[in-house]
Amino acid sequence: MGNLIIGQSGGPTAVINSSLAGAIKAATINGVEHIYGMRYGIEGFLQGNIFDLGAYFTNLYDLSLLKRTPAAFLGSCRYKLPAWKDDEATYKKIFDLLEEYKIDKFLYIGGNDSMDTIQQLYDYAVAHGRSERFVGIPKTIDNDLPFTDHTPGYGSAAKFIATSMKEMIQDNESFGAGEPRIAVVEVMGRNAGWLTGATALSKDTDCGGPDLIYLPELPFDEDDFTARVEKILSHKKSIVVAASEGLRLADGTLVCDYGMDASHTDAFGHQQLSGVGRMLANALSYRLGCKSRAIEFSLLQRCATHMTSRTDIDEAYNVGYIAASKILEGETGTMVTIQVDSREPYVAHYEMHDVHGIANVEKKVPLDWITEDGTYVTDEFINYVKPLVIGMIEPHFAAGLPKHLKIK
Amino acid sequence: MGNLIIGQSGGPTAVINSSLAGAIKAATINGVEHIYGMRYGIEGFLQGNIFDLGAYFTNLYDLSLLKRTPAAFLGSCRYKLPAWKDDEATYKKIFDLLEEYKIDKFLYIGGNDSMDTIQQLYDYAVAHGRSERFVGIPKTIDNDLPFTDHTPGYGSAAKFIATSMKEMIQDNESFGAGEPRIAVVEVMGRNAGWLTGATALSKDTDCGGPDLIYLPELPFDEDDFTARVEKILSHKKSIVVAASEGLRLADGTLVCDYGMDASHTDAFGHQQLSGVGRMLANALSYRLGCKSRAIEFSLLQRCATHMTSRTDIDEAYNVGYIAASKILEGETGTMVTIQVDSREPYVAHYEMHDVHGIANVEKKVPLDWITEDGTYVTDEFINYVKPLVIGMIEPHFAAGLPKHLKIK
Numbered sequence: 175m176g177n178l179i180i181g182q183s184g185g186p187t188a189v190i191n192s193s194l195a196g197a198i199k200a201a202t203i204n205g206v207e208h209i210y211g212m213r214y215g216i217e218g219f220l221q222g223n224i225f226d227l228g229a230y231f232t233n234l235y236d237l238s239l240l241k242r243t244p245a246a247f248l249g250s251c252r253y254k255l256p257a258w259k260d261d262e263a264t265y266k267k268i269f270d271l272l273e274e275y276k277i278d279k280f281l282y283i284g285g286n287d288s289m290d291t292i293q294q295l296y297d298y299a300v301a302h303g304r305s306e307r308f309v310g311i312p313k314t315i316d317n318d319l320p321f322t323d324h325t326p327g328y329g330s331a332a333k334f335i336a337t338s339m340k341e342m343i344q345d346n347e348s349f350g351a352g353e354p355r356i357a358v359v360e361v362m363g364r365n366a367g368w369l370t371g372a373t374a375l376s377k378d379t380d381c382g383g384p385d386l387i388y389l390p391e392l393p394f395d396e397d398d399f400t401a402r403v404e405k406i407l408s409h410k411k412s413i414v415v416a417a418s419e420g421l422r423l424a425d426g427t428l429v430c431d432y433g434m435d436a437s438h439t440d441a442f443g444h445q446q447l448s449g450v451g452r453m454l455a456n457a458l459s460y461r462l463g464c465k466s467r468a469i470e471f472s473l474l475q476r477c478a479t480h481m482t483s484r485t486d487i488d489e490a491y492n493v494g495y496i497a498a499s500k501i502l503e504g505e506t507g508t509m510v511t512i513q514v515d516s517r518e519p520y521v522a523h524y525e526m527h528d529v530h531g532i533a534n535v536e537k538k539v540p541l542d543w544i545t546e547d548g549t550y551v552t553d554e555f556i557n558y559v560k561p562l563v564i565g566m567i568e569p570h571f572a573a574g575l576p577k578h579l580k581i582k
Numbered sequence: 583m584g585n586l587i588i589g590q591s592g593g594p595t596a597v598i599n600s601s602l603a604g605a606i607k608a609a610t611i612n613g614v615e616h617i618y619g620m621r622y623g624i625e626g627f628l629q630g631n632i633f634d635l636g637a638y639f640t641n642l643y644d645l646s647l648l649k650r651t652p653a654a655f656l657g658s659c660r661y662k663l664p665a666w667k668d669d670e671a672t673y674k675k676i677f678d679l680l681e682e683y684k685i686d687k688f689l690y691i692g693g694n695d696s697m698d699t700i701q702q703l704y705d706y707a708v709a710h711g712r713s714e715r716f717v718g719i720p721k722t723i724d725n726d727l728p729f730t731d732h733t734p735g736y737g738s739a740a741k742f743i744a745t746s747m748k749e750m751i752q753d754n755e756s757f758g759a760g761e762p763r764i765a766v767v768e769v770m771g772r773n774a775g776w777l778t779g780a781t782a783l784s785k786d787t788d789c790g791g792p793d794l795i796y797l798p799e800l801p802f803d804e805d806d807f808t809a810r811v812e813k814i815l816s817h818k819k820s821i822v823v824a825a826s827e828g829l830r831l832a833d834g835t836l837v838c839d840y841g842m843d844a845s846h847t848d849a850f851g852h853q854q855l856s857g858v859g860r861m862l863a864n865a866l867s868y869r870l871g872c873k874s875r876a877i878e879f880s881l882l883q884r885c886a887t888h889m890t891s892r893t894d895i896d897e898a899y900n901v902g903y904i905a906a907s908k909i910l911e912g913e914t915g916t917m918v919t920i921q922v923d924s925r926e927p928y929v930a931h932y933e934m935h936d937v938h939g940i941a942n943v944e945k946k947v948p949l950d951w952i953t954e955d956g957t958y959v960t961d962e963f964i965n966y967v968k969p970l971v972i973g974m975i976e977p978h979f980a981a982g983l984p985k986h987l988k989i990k
Contacts, residue, residue: 243752244752250756338882340984341652344652345881351622378983379988469881473750473754477750564982576749577788
């Protein structure tokens with residue numbers, strides 16, 4: 175039996191290392207001789223950055239710590255392989271390296287672009303009669319992969335975002351006797367509003383939730399937005415708005431690009447860029463004359479491993495475990511998917527899906543899961559995301575801070 | 583025996599409600615007939631916004647939930663009372679209200695300005711031969727109150743910031759095969775660098791910590807800063823810088839004000855403001871031509887109750903408990919302080935300190951706790967903050983999210 179290699183690619187998530195832990199576990203108990211890791215994804219692999227990953231994990235504590243480690247333990251990349259028909263040399267190099275290390279099983283944890291990598295490698299192998307196998311493990315906080323009910327990484331990001339929303343709404347409501355206070359919270363997700371919509375989870379008996387939610391699936395109208403905020407201001411002093419970083423105007427311009435002005439430089443002589451949150455907060459300050467602030471969750475929404483969802487971390491582990499088990503049984507050219515049988519109670523199972531056609535589809539929020547006025551998500555959306563944030567996994571603490579596993 | 587009232591003031595912290603819980607507990611077991619709360623601090627009090635707080639807490643679960651609730655449960659204000667000699671009418675109104683509700687014990691949880699309120703009320707009472715008593719309960723994430731070793735709220739903010747730093751540094755290191763990546767993280771604290779310095783806690787065997795730390799205690803020099811980053815770039819691809827929001831240039835200009843340019847408006851026609859993080863990240867992008875991003879912890883650093891320090895939350899509870907106990911014994915015109923007898927093992931006790939002289943002093947980081955080159959904190963600093971982040975208190979979860987107590 176040949177060796178196995180595994181890599182991580184694209185933007186990290188809070189649970190991408192759980193998938194790695196699951197794959198290592200399955201490969202280990204199935205007696206794979208060498209489990210290799212590629213540093214910095216396929217980009218590092220092409221530079222020969224390959225190491226003995228199995229040697230890192232000689233006890234269960236390390237795997238448990240790996241599950242609690244944020245960011246890509248192996249390192250990641252944003253590197254899109256050329257189509258193999260355009261650049262056989264690159265592929266020859268990859269397969270030479272696989273041969274050199276006696277690797278015939280290749281697992282790759284990632285999103286759309288990573289599944290394109292799996293697809294290209296699989297197609298090349300088939301076209302050249304090679305025996306190496308390639309299986310994809312889904313991962314993305316954006317939740318935009320098709321054919322899977324949802325994507326590992328999404329649930330934890332949704333949980334962190336909804337938790338932070340609850341806390342910030344409480345904070346924003348603290349100053350009720352003074353001037354109105356408006357906060358515009360910018361949430362990740364360029365083309366799909368899954369994470370922005372998840373802010374609605376904060377709405378409960380102990381929290382009113384955001385007042386307005388703007389997803390990138392619908393065009394954004396500044397006049398309508400300010401009019402709505404003005405109306406809410408007539409009966410409420412604290413307003414919190416959730417806005418996707420990818421909001422576009424009706425003509426397709428990104429709101430964040432719209433804020434750029436090449437003629438402007440700051441006092442240091444540098445041009446300044448603006449995010450959506452700041453654009454919208456400024457719009458309110460100037461048009462309504464009220465105090466408003468922009469808040470960005472930024473990297474925290476994808477790396478806050480201190481606040482993960484148990485459901486998500488378990489599913490991330492499972493897709494890794496299943497991918498490694500299946501590739502050992504002969505599976506190739508596929509990605510693991512999560513299929514949900516029941517949301518309440520939550521029951522899910524896993525399937526394998528042909529990797530072709532995954533890379534080019536971005537799954538967006540269905541338009542009928544957005545309210546008619548375009549400023550909130552419906553109950554269908556909330557029922558969809560609700561089970562994905564359930565459960566907690568506590569960090570391992572040392573000196574009061576979460577402990578992580580670091581590659582040497 | 584008369585009744586007791588309690589209020590919260592200034593920027594909230596993750597543990598300000600623990601102090602409230604401690605005070606309610608002590609007042610309850612000591613048989614205070616009515617425990618009143620003021621909504622929105624002294625500002626709401628002056629508007630007659632007073633309610634029966636004791637009626638809210640009829641079981642221990644509620645107090646436990648209050649300890650886990652972010653932001654000011656009672657509501658807060660940023661309202662500075664005029665000096666009593668300048669405006670006797672306002673003080674007459676306050677004391678009339680106290681009489682109306684038969685209140686002779688007044689507790690106020692807050693920072694510098696709030697201690698000024700306690701001082702003014704106490705001085706007025708003394709000057710007018712009144713019997714009402716006034717005691718302050720310290721609170722501020724900024725840790726800038728004098729006469730107390732540290733301030734409740736600081737430890738939890740430090741813990742959240744250091745935890746997030748660890749996670750973001752791991753994230754930033756993920757892309758090691760591509761271009762260098764620089765993140766500038768802006769941390770709260772206008773004049774004191776206690777929170778910015780706490781980012782150094784992230785440095786451990788599993789994390790290199792921030793590469794540079796800039797505190798507001800020392801002037802900031804852009805040339806020196808970019809030169810240092812350039813030097814680090816020669817051997818490291820991931821750089822994370824921690825910068826206080828209150829950094830100033832040598833001439834005293836705030837870096838964040840320096841970024842303003844009244845002549846510039848964005849495409850919506852609004853002037854844009856910039857934070858320190860964005861200013862510094864832009865400086866690096868333009869001067870070194872490298873990818874850099876600005877990250878703001880923003881409100882999260884003061885309201886992330888999902889990640890509090892047990893030490894901090896216990897001390898916050900204790901200062902509230904002691905304040906209520908002491909005021910019942912006749913104490914007035916004082917603030918509770920924390921005195922640390924030993925940092926390792928950590929042993930602390932509580933004292934009462936004359937409230938005069940507290941309001942006008944901002945305790946800053948001692949200059950000899952900053953390294954000579956001004957870009958890091960020393961071991962003295964780290965040993966100081968280390969015990970304050972120890973221990974965890976888990977939220978009460980409902981449907982996967984932390985549950986809070988909300989005022990009705």
